[in-house]
Amino acid sequence: MDVPKDQLDIGSLNRLKLRDLFVQQPDRRTVRVVADDGSRDGFPVGWAELAPHPFHGRPAWQTVYRSVPGDDDSYWRGGLARRAAYKPMEHGGNEEIRLSIDEILTLARWGDVLAAREVRVGRTGSYTATMDPAQAEWLAGLGEPKGITHLGGGRVRLTAVVVALFRGSPDSQPHVDAKDRFHLDPMDPPIQLTRER
DSSP states (O other): OOOOGGGSOHHHHHHHHHTTEEEEEEETTEEEEEEOOSSSSOEEEEEEEEEEOTTTOSEEEEEEEEEOOTTOGGGGTTSOOTTOEEEEOSSOOBSSHHHHHHHHHHHOOOHHHHHHHHHHHTOOOEEEEEOOHHHHHHHHTOSSSSOEEEEETTEEEEEHHHHHHHHTSOTTSSEEOTTSEEEOOTTSOOEEOEEOO
């Protein structure tokens, strides 16, 4: 059973839509944030369970999100990260479900799942973007992910797999939203990506 839209605040709904995520509620005490990985049920990015708060005992939403260690290079290689795990928040829980959704969007990583889907279905193609030349050099100079080319003059080309990886990055990191906008630096406006082929 899906969560009725009127149970979520408009901010959470907009953030989920912008990240191309949806919400499921398998029971009255659980809310899942799910990505489309091509399967029937989707891929759980994180969830919140209503349980007694460990300090005051009142019901609180306990957040669990998918985490990938920073040194797990398999995350960037187009397959599933070998050391990915679901990690609970340790603060005791939230009174509102929107706060748990915010935590999931801020911390969870699922780009490897989206990239694996791109590889599995054989989707090819690339995107281009124009940005500050220093940002373009920095982005193209990253060791991982492979598939970013500096074209000069602040232009870069990213493969579809690389864009999928960035689609599943947390809001707190460089990420691509559902409108193909690359949020490279939180202090700058997002950069529009253009699909080439």
